[in-house]
Amino acid sequence: QFNIIIAAIIIASFYCIEKEKDITAACFIMIGTFVKLYGIVGLAFFFFSKHKVKFVAALIGWTVLFFVLPMAITSPEYIIDQYKEWHVSLAGKNMENMFSNMQNQSLLGLVRKISHVSTYSDLWLIVPGVLLFCYPYLRIRQYGNLAFRYAFLASVLMFVVLFSTGSESSTYIIALLGVALWYVTAPWKRSRWDVALMVFAFILTSMSPSDLFPAFIRKNYVQPYALKALPCVLIWFKLVYEMMTKDYSTPQNVSEEK
Template identity: 30%
Template sequence: MARLAGSVSEGSRLDPLAVAVHPTLPRIARPRRWLLGLYLVSALLVTLQQGVLHQSNNFRVFRSATINLFARRDLYAAHPEQHVDFYKYSPTFALLFLPFAWLPFALALLAWNLLNALLLYYALLRLLPGRPGVSALALVYLELLLSMQYTQSNALVTASMILAFLALERGRQLGAAAWIALGTFIKLFPLAGVALALCHPRRWRFALILAGLAVALAALPLVVVSPDALAAQYRSWRAIEAADTLNRGYSLMQYLYMWFGADWPNWPVQLAGTALLVAPLALGRARWSDAAFRRLVLCSVLVYVVLFNHQSERATFVIAYTGIVVWCVGSAPSRLKTAILALTLLVMVVHDVEIVPRWVKSEILIPYRIKGVPCVVAWFAIQAELFATALRSESAGTALPGTAPEPRGA
C-alpha cells in the first residue's frame, strides 16, 4: 500500500481534481479495463435480449421514423403496423438515425448500444482522469444498463453534455456548440448546457455559433424532404410535445403534487428551477475562473434537466445520477455527499435489480416515484454548495486536469 500511495504525486493527493493513477502501475491495478470489458459485454447481452430474443419497441420507433421520413409520412402520427407508442424526437434525429435503420435490426441495435456505452465511458474518463473516473464508471453502470435495456438515447445525451463542458474548458467553442446542438436534436435536455458557457469568455460568439449550428441541423432533413413537408413535420412535433405538457413523470412537479397537493402547471416550477440554476452564476462571477466551481455547475445541470423535465422516466436517470456521482467522487468528500451517494446507490439497486418482491416495486417504488428522491436531495445540496462558493470573493483560477485555463474576458 505504501508503494501504491507513493506512486501518486503529492500534488495529486492534495488536489481532488487531479487524482490519477501513475502510469507505471501494474495492469492488475487498472480496473478501467475490466469496466470497459463489462460495458462491452453488457452492450452485447442487451442486444441479444432486445434485438434477437425480442425486438425492442423503442428501437422500432426510431427505425420506423427514418423510414417514414423518407416515405414522406407524418413522423408523429400513430403507426400501429410498425410499433406501439409515438415518435417524439426531432425530424433531424430521424435522418441521423439512417445508419441504424439501414442495418439489420440486431446489428443496428448492437451498434447503437456500443455508441451509447462507449461514448459515456470515454466522456467520464476525460472528465475524471484516474481513480475518480473509474469509480464513476462503476457507480453509473446500473443506470447505463437500464438505459440500454430500454434502447434509449440517454447515455448518449449524458456524454454529449459532458463533452460539451470539456470542449468549453479547452476553449473549443465550435466543438462545445456542436455537442450541445447535436444532443439537443437527439433529445432537448442538452440545451440546458448553454448555462455552462456563461462561465467562459466570448459568450456572444458562442451563442452565434450555437445558433448557426442549430439552424443547420434543423434544416438538415431538407436533403430528403421539401420545405413544406419539413415545416409540417415540425408542426406535428410541436403538437405532440404540447399535448404532453400535462404529464409530470418523475419531475419535481410530480413530487410537489404528491407531497403537498400542489396541482400547478409545470412552467412556474420549471421557471423557478431555472432561476435557481443560474443565480449562483450571476452572484459568483469571481468564481468563474475556478474549475471546481465550473464542474459543480455541470453536475447541477445534469441533475436539473431530469428533475425539472415533465417527461422524465426511469431510463432518464442515467443523466441525473451521473451528475450526482461526478459531484460525489470528483470533489472533496464530506458526510453529506457520502450520505447522498449511499441513498442514490440504494435506490438504484432496489429499482434496477430484482432483489425486492415485485409488489414492492408495483405498490411503492414506482407509484411514489422513489427513484427521483435522491435527485431532489442532491440538486438542492449542489445548489447550496454553489451559492456558498459563489458568495466567496476570492477566485482560485484553477483548470481541470488536461486543460489549459482560458484567458478571462468578456
C-alpha cells in the same frame, strides 16, 4: 435507449468549452437539441466560454444548418410541419405523463403524485427551480475554479432530469452522472451526511428498478410516487446550496457538518 448519448453530449459540450473549442461545443449542443431537446441545457456553460461571440455565431450557424439540412431530401413545408406536430405531440405527452407510473419520475412528478393535485401548473415549480439553478452565476469570482465549473456541470445533469415530466427510470443515467460529479469533484472532504446521500441515491435511485429491490415497495410506493427522484432532489438542493456559499478554490473543514 438514447439517454447515455444525451449525457455524453452534455459532458462533451462542457469539455469543448473548457478546451476553447467553442464551435465543436455549439455543434454538440445543437445535435442534442434537435435530437431530444435535452441537449439545449449545454447553453448553461455559455458564461464559461472565453470566446462568447464565436460561440453564439456557431450556435446560430449550426441551428440553421441542422434545420435546413433535412430539406435536401424532403421539402421546407414538410420539415416545418414536422416541427409543428412535434410541438403538439410534446404538449400532449406532458399531459399523459402527469400521473403515469413509468413517466414523470422527477421532482415535478414527486410533488404531483404525492399531492394528487392536477390543477396547478408545473411552472410553479419550474420557475423557482430555474431561479435556484441560475443563482450561482452571480458568484463570478468562482468561475476561475475548475471545481466550481464541475459543480455547474453536475447541476445541469441533475436539473435536466428533475425538471422534466418526460423523465423515466432510464433517464437517470444522466442525473446519476451528475450525482457522481457532485461527490468527487468538490475541493473539500465530504461529510458523513454526503456519504449517506450517496448511499441513499444508490439504493433508491439506482437499485429500485431492479429485482434486488423488493417488488412490493417498487410497485406500490417507488413508482406511483416518483420516489426514485427523491435522493437526486436532495443532492441537487445540497449542491445548489454549496455553490451559493462555498469557496471552491481551497479545501474546507467540514467538521461543522458532521
